[in-house]
Amino acid sequence: MIRVQARTEPSTLMTFASPFLAIVLTLIFGSVLFSALGKDPIQALHVLLVLPLSDAYNISEMLVKMGPLLLCAVGLSLCYRANMWNIGAEGQLLAGALGGSAMALQFVDSDSALAMPLTLFAGILSGMAWAAIPTYLKTKFNSNLILTTIMLNYIALYLLIWAVHGPLRDPAGFGFPESALFSDATLLPVLFDSGRVHLGVVLAVLLALVAWFLLSKSHLGFKIRVYGADEPAATYAGFNAKAISWFVMLFAGALAGLAGVAEVAGPIGQLTPNISPGYGYSAIIVAYLGRLHPAGAIIAATFLAILYMGGDLAQIEMGIPIAVVGMFQGVLLFFLLACDFFIRYRIVPSRENMA
Amino acid sequence: MSETLKKQNSSPRLELLNITKQYPGCLANDQICMTLMPGEIHALLGENGAGKSTLVKTIYGVVSPDSGQIIWDGHEVDIKSPSIARDLGIGMVFQHFSLFETLTVAQNIELCLSKEQLSEIGNLAQRIRDLSKAYGLNVDPERYVHSLSIGERQRVEIMRCLVQSVKLLILDEPTSVLTPQEVAGLFTVLRQLSSEGCSILFISHKLHEVTEICHNATILRGGKFVGDCEPANETPATIAKMMVGDLAEQDAGYEKAHGQEMIFAAKNLTLASKNPFGTSLKAVNFELLKGEILGIAGVAGNGQEELMSIISGEDSRSLKNVLTLDGADLGVLSAGARRKSGLAYVPEERLGRGAVPEMSLSENTLLTHSRGFVKSGLVNWAAVKEYAKSLINQYSVKCHGEFSEAKSLSGGNLQKFIMGREIGQNPKVLICAHPTWGVDVGAALAIHQALLQLRDQGAAILLISEDIDELFLLADRMAAVCDGHLSPVVRTEDTSIDQIGQWMAGTFINDSNSSEALT
């Protein structure tokens, strides 16, 4: 017989091992599921996990997906560290794409050197503005952040759809809900000759490193950690809760906005209604899988990008619905939360003989 | 007296045989044996962490022992849950009450009764009123618990046990939350119960109470049984020796100091509580002088929490011209700015407020002490670690090192650390809440001496405590709070426990000169 026993100190080993254990368990779950569906599990896993890394083109596509996931997740990691339950990365990403597009469309026939920086700037500002709404409502009116950010995701989506059907629609586009194509001067530079890896991906990694430095070395980062770990202690120490809330939210909004504008001014090249396959929601999983640590987020975003990429390939190669990616993400987070139990507890042989 | 008890009732009500309970890293109970006769009032004595609470929770079915036997009325029983304990006739009054504030007294009591018991009783409210009269408990079944004082709540808990006609009543430190006058009332009820044959297990560390009311005492130290005695034949000093061992030093009396120069003042501080279950402050006035300790007595929940949070700035509502520190208006500053202007604070909750449980001691140093450690927004962690190490040495904090998590420390060691951190900021004024609550004797002594040393260096200390004995030991001047009112401030040598006790019950509110007894 076995029983569960609390550890005297949380296990560092489990803290690091838990995400990997969760990934392995999710893959086992996936294999069972695929077998049940009559698909070869080995082949399915191969398509989901190996194929995305098999050639330069696939790798570059994977990196293109990793960029927005990482940007959103780094911002969310900081928010969750500070106990700000921002579920609004998706809306902030869409707002960034929308604001950035509005700027980019001012440069459709221009080769101004300002086009790209101004577009990025507009996207970042839009993301921050979208994040500022719930932050203001929370700090001023104590509104529930989870619910306001979720609602703003829906609102941003309808705003975007409205814009591509209305003011931002390409007048020469035969009525399709799309904006005009952005000019080359607006587009983010592509890094390699082949593939679509663009400046946004590099910025994502750089910003993750900046956030890491901020959290571990700066006084502000320390305050964020205290605020999240123990709010009464932060209040006791006299940290300015509102300032911390504003900082993490605007930071997250800026990063998500950058993710959005980097999509439209990067691989997509115009504003369309479907610019995000739920990156902002998946980023929640990335943030958790990365242990709310910016460096962890880099690894976790890579894994989720592989999964996204693999999902695309699995649909093409094996006829597996793309929705499987969303389901796997949920399962992954379940397993992660379950594995985290063993950070604080361990299983030991029971001592019933002594009773 | 216990001899007569044993003769009258040959069979014990409860016997504990070799009860052992192991927690990770701590042997809470090591082969404890104890016997209780019907009608016996039995004290369970020991320091904090001696294993008293674990032992009584075992009897009440909240904790299951790893090994050992419980014999109840001659039969071995396995008390898996509190409901089994209650079916046997065991009732317990917890130290932190297990009442539901959003329910009425009657609803609270109903929840503890089985359906059979309820139908047997019939009209529960009437039964409560009858018992209330019979034992002088003064409990109204219709009132909501959140509207009751601490003393009233305790009586509700006792009532909850009486309704079930208990044969054994366990009380975990029942007197620590009462005014001296309320303690006398409680003892009357306990004696009445005892005379009716109900056994009482009484946890305390206040020795004079034990000698006053208990027939027998069992003493635990570090989870082990160290002896038993008849308190009537002992002195507090001999019992204390058994509790803490021979090596422990005792607090001696300390010399009182008298400050002259005012450093801090609260003028007509009136403020509604932010918490719907809290206490609003009503026209609180006091001054703190340099080089003195001002002690504020009071039963928990009478506005201490609100007073401390408004002075420290944790309650962020700005107040103009109410609080002054060194002549400057303190009430308009943020908590952080108050610290910078010389106010330090040791809160009641060490873990989760005074220190972040999951953070290391160096990180917890930086929590309130950032002066000199932060340059252009970046933390000099090496310097923080060095300083944390020096705090650990200076205050002999027992831990693995400055990297230890705050929650891995014992209450006393963490308190020494927090105290050192706050004192290390050279405060002009230190607010200090319940500094030795739950702390072992050795640490309490160190904390007392640190406070006195800070006072002698010229700082003013506001000491808020529920422990009257401690206040009389340390404070140079004293006052009491009741329902958000602050009593007059008097020199400690000019007052008595009796007077402070009456003030804690609020006698000063209508007529501050009156010293009539409470009705």
Added chain:
Amino acid sequence: MDIDLITQVLFAAIKTGTPLLFIALGEAICEKTGVLNLGQEGMMLMGAVVGFMAAYATGNAGMGIIGAMLIGMLMSLIFGFLVLHLGANQVATGLALTIFGTGLSAFIGASVVGHTITGFQPLNIPLLSEIPVLGKVLFSHDPLVYLAIVLAILIGFVANKTRVGLTIKAVGENPHAANAIGIKVLKVRYLAVMFGGAMAGLGGAYMSLVYTPMWVENMTAGRGWIALALVVFASWRIGNIVLGAYLFGLASIMHLVLQGMGWSISPNLLAMLPYVATIVVMVIIGADKYKEKLLAPRSLGKPFDPRQMA
């Protein structure tokens, strides 16, 4: 506005409010025991798809309802195990449940997209339904609308007048005290979580069996989240939840009203209305911090671990 439009609008408001009512009732009980389940949207979507598939396969809408409630419960058990047994963070686990439910419902529902079924027929209550205006607004609905009201009354009675309600309230206020007096806290919470799951499943089934009736990916469009806001808005009181559900129903169809009145606003902008309304409500109720502290279940969102009772 003519009387016909008003009749139609009020009729539609009740219909639109009904799924919110189911979910909010379930979540309210769950939150009253101190458990915050943010997975409503996911459970609702699973209820919608499984309910639809069960009804489609059996040709019986009643089987759809049963299937939806069962899957809702099953989903809530995953949540319950993680949160109650393993002490996982309630917010994160709820989010995981929503993400999982969204993905899984899209995955298993892919095969039935575009199919239709015959859902529930309106049940005109004899005599009462013939009252002008009121008869149409109140007494000519499908049976689930009446079921929602009956359930609300029943739940209100249990929560406020019975020992079960007292136990729920006690656990939600102070689980440690409840444990100390012998209430099985985890059992109470498990049951409440499962009840919430069944109700969310039912709310989802209402969408796919009655409201549309068909299955579309993500068809609940945030209703699970709006129901969460509704519970807070109603201060955890059953009577307020009924009222609030129909008010939110009204807000959700305001675009129909505006269009009916001849306003020419883009439907995409009008579609934002329920979400904007929810934000407005969150602002109003959040502003009164004092009241929320007074009324919210005090252990809401905080884990209770009997293993750590020392």
